[in-house]
Amino acid sequence: MNDSNGLRTGPTRGLRARTDAIYARSAVDGETATECRVQVREALEFVGAPARAAVYTDPGASGLDANRPALRRLLADVRLGGLRRVVVRDLARLARSAPLLETILGELRAAGVELVTIGEWNRHA
Template sequence: MNYSNRLRTWPIRGLRARTDAIYARSAVDDEAGTGCRAQVREALEFVGAPARAAVYTDPGASGLDANRPALRRLLADVRLGGLRRVVVRDLARPARSAPLLETILGELRAAGVELVTIGEWNRHA
């Protein structure tokens, strides 16, 4: 199921203030609280309401695939500037392979964007 059409998103192009981005990916969107919808909900909780965050979701996508639509949009927006940090549940959300994760982290570092994982924060909240 594609949740990206149901989730509230704000485009970051044209924003002057640096903002947060939330990235969610799940190969299988299930009801066990691990799907994109649950990931976005947790991330919004973390960044704080009524935070404005750009939301990027790749439901049903493999973490081994570098050619995911929302990931491509996120990285394009990172290059444009305006993002302060990218919030994910865990490091497996952006990538399931070390080389792909290093590529993504390199792009974030080059743009001065922080990657924040909230898996541990959520378990202890």
């Protein structure tokens, strides 16, 4: 399934066992779709097995908003199980407020899902 920006989106049903999830978000005016594509490309390079990665993107979404469509799908899939890890460029992609970030991290921990930030990896790759 593709989103309006042509990026493959994460499936809510039929996740393969222990799939990697990639989450990208940008709220920068005029650059949201391009920035999300760059984040996804970087994460796919890190994952190394794009066919096994579910991609979730929220272009044009504020990191302060907990009701982002792709974030809601990602967290629903976390609760369903089947995700091995979530890969993001940096923590600010998930949330721009400490309480929201802690809520998201708590859900990942409770489900046994690893969070990987690749900002440092990407700069040194």
